[in-house]
Amino acid sequence: MAPPFTLKDISGNTVASTRFLGKPTVINFFATWCPPCREEIPGFVEVYNKYRNSGFELVGIALDTETRGSLPPFLIQNRIEYQILIGDIETARAYGGVKSIPTTFFIGKDGLIRNVHVGYIDRDAFEREVRKLL
Numbered sequence: 001m002a003p004p005f006t007l008k009d010i011s012g013n014t015v016a017s018t019r020f021l022g023k024p025t026v027i028n029f030f031a032t033w034c035p036p037c038r039e040e041i042p043g044f045v046e047v048y049n050k051y052r053n054s055g056f057e058l059v060g061i062a063l064d065t066e067t068r069g070s071l072p073p074f075l076i077q078n079r080i081e082y083q084i085l086i087g088d089i090e091t092a093r094a095y096g097g098v099k100s101i102p103t104t105f106f107i108g109k110d111g112l113i114r115n116v117h118v119g120y121i122d123r124d125a126f127e128r129e130v131r132k133l134l
Contacts, residue, residue: 002027002107003094007061007085010071015085020107024133025057027105029087029098031064032074036120037102041078043123047130048082054134058082061091063101108133 002025006016028044030037048058062071062084075084092098095105096116106115106129115129 001111002105002113003091005091005094007087007091009083009085010075015083020057020059021111022109023055023057024109024130025059025107026130026133027059027061027095027107029061029063029092029095029101029103031062031067031101032070033064033067034101038078040102040120040122040126041080043121043126044082045079046123047127050127051130051134052082056130056134060084061087063087063092063098106130106133 002017004017006014009015030041032038044058048056060080060082062068064071068086071084074080095103100118102120104117104121104126105113106117108114114133117125117129121129
C-alpha cells in the first residue's frame with residue numbers, strides 16, 4: 001500500500017493523500033535543481049493533460065530545501081498544473097527512503113504501488129505506465 005501523507009502545497013494549504021484514494025495516481029519525488037527531474041517534467045505535463053479528465057492524478061513532491069523559493073516560478077515556467085506539494089524527510093522515508101531523485105511511484109485505484117521508477121523516465125515510458133493504471 002502507498003503510505004499515507006499530509007503535506008502543504010506551495011500556497012500553504014494542507015493536502016492529505018486520502019484525497020487521491022480510488023484514483024490512478026503517480027507520485028513523483030523531484031527537486032527544481034535536479035537536471036533529470038527538469039528533463040522529464042514536460043512529458044509529465046503532456047501525459048497529465050491527456051489523462052486528467054479520466055480521473056488520473058499526478059502529484060509532484062518537491063524535495064527542495066534551500067531552493068524552495070524557486071518553486072513558484074519553476075511551476076509557471078514549466079506550465080505545471082498538477083498538484084505540487086512540499087516534501088519532508090518523513091514522507092521520503094515512508095516511501096522507502098527515497099535515495100535518489102527523480103523517483104516515481106505508480107499507484108493503482110486500490111492504493112497499491114504498482115511500479116517504482118528511479119531516475120529519469122521518458123514521456124512514452126511514463127505514458128505506458130499511466131495507461132496500466134487507468
